[in-house]
Amino acid sequence: MEQRPRLRPGRRLSFHADHRLPHPRLTTPWGRSRRMRRVLRGATHVAVDGFLPVYGRVGRSDLGEDVPLLSRQGLRVALISHGTDLRDPDAHIQRNPFSYYATAPREWVDLARGLARRHRTIAADLGVPLFVSTPDLLLDAPWASWLPVSIAVSDWWTPRPALTAARPPTVLHRPSRTVPPIKGTQIIDPVLRDLAARGRIRYLAPETVAHAAMPELVAGADIVVDQILTGSYGVAAVEAMAAARLVIGYVDPPTRALMPDQPPIVDAPPDRFAAVMEEILADPAAYADIAAAGPAFVARWHDGTAAAEALRPFLDGSIVTT
Structure with a gap:
């Protein structure tokens, strides 16, 4: 077996961003809200990734509060999910006898179960478009649309x-x-x-x-x-x-x-x-x-073209948010 030299991880992923927000612990809720309003000035659409709060702090805020506020500002809102934030562990185990949820630490599975259940409820109640980046998540949220991951x-x-x-x-x-x-x-x-x-x-x-x-x-x-x-x-x-x-x-x-x-x-x-x-x-x-x-x-599916087509109904308004 060959093992290449250990590379220093540093920041494993780095992408260009027009705006960067400080960690929530480094700012007050009021300061974060003000900064977000400035970032969103001139925007028409917001895609909320991973059910992370837009204005508040992770674990202390609820998208159920943020999305109506964004809608009142005239923004069209969608949600994007990537996996454990939406996946039902029990349903996954039922359909997949090799499910990692069956052998993962119980504390982690319990936390994932509760968080995913909460997110599915939020997504259904808000009535905004929901996109999922892996196709299996359509089994957990049949009303969602597949948004294929895209690479260079x-x-x-x-x-x-x-x-x-x-x-x-x-x-x-x-x-x-x-x-x-x-x-x-x-x-x-x-x-x-x-x-x-x-x-x-x-x-x-x-x-x-x-x-x-x-x-x-x-x-x-x-x-x-x-x-x-x-x-x-x-x-x-x-x-x-x-x-x-x-x-x-x-x-x-x-x-x-x-x-x-x-x-x-x-x-x-x-x-x-x-x-x-x-x-x-x-x-x-x-x-x-x-x-x-x-x-x-x-x-065909992962160079960004299919993802753009999946987003088109949301962006052109043919999917109406509530």
């Missing part, structure tokens, strides 16, 4: 095709989080370490990687193991598909049934992960076409 596709392009070299394939697994263990690393890592010890694969398992370093790391891999417990897929899988890497994950049948186009992801639920790896290693060339299909799928 050109950042991930690499000329080297996957699974074509004579040497053992290089496999990368770098979960964005390991606590709680929602990606299945506790199952994935021992299998990959064993394969690496037997010379079957070259295993990349960096401890900490800044996001800016990920395109190079992914380009050096043939296979990217994403997650095998969530039943859906997220940004890491999209980035690997954009690089035409073979993505191993698990998109459960109810989620696949919702999708208009099937993602080129090899399903490897926990009870079959080791077997799937053996199947791939026995005939890697047979999986090269699946890897090669990734960029076209990303171009």
Whole structure:
């Protein structure tokens, strides 16, 4: 197994922003409200991300108060959800026998259950458009619209095709989080370490990687193991598909049934992960076409075009907020 040098994480994600707000602890509610009014001056639409309060402090304020205020200011409001902020743990366990909620710490699951229930109630009561960034969340909020995650596709392009070299394939697994263990690393890592010890694969398992370093790391891999417990897929899988890497994950049948186009992801639920790896290693060339299909799928759904189309009814007013 190869482990690249530990990189200093720093700020893993950094994006341009026209306005930056100080941490709520560094300002008073009055000061934050005044600053937000200045930021929103001239705006016509507000998309509230992750159910975070617009004017108040996290944990002390309620969007149920903020959204009517924004509407009275003449702003059209929508909500955007990304996962645990909306997902029902009990429903997830019921449809997915490998659900990470079944093995995660009970305290964390209880907190997630209560928060998600509260957010679903807020979203339903407010009557504003709700967008979800992963398709499985449509099972928790059927009235929502899928807003596909978007990436800078050109950042991930690499000329080297996957699974074509004579040497053992290089496999990368770098979960964005390991606590709680929602990606299945506790199952994935021992299998990959064993394969690496037997010379079957070259295993990349960096401890900490800044996001800016990920395109190079992914380009050096043939296979990217994403997650095998969530039943859906997220940004890491999209980035690997954009690089035409073979993505191993698990998109459960109810989620696949919702999708208009099937993602080129090899399903490897926990009870079959080791077997799937053996199947791939026995005939890697047979999986090269699946890897090669990734960029076209990303171009259709994750380069920003599909997201813009999903937002269009909200932006042009054909979806009327209440």
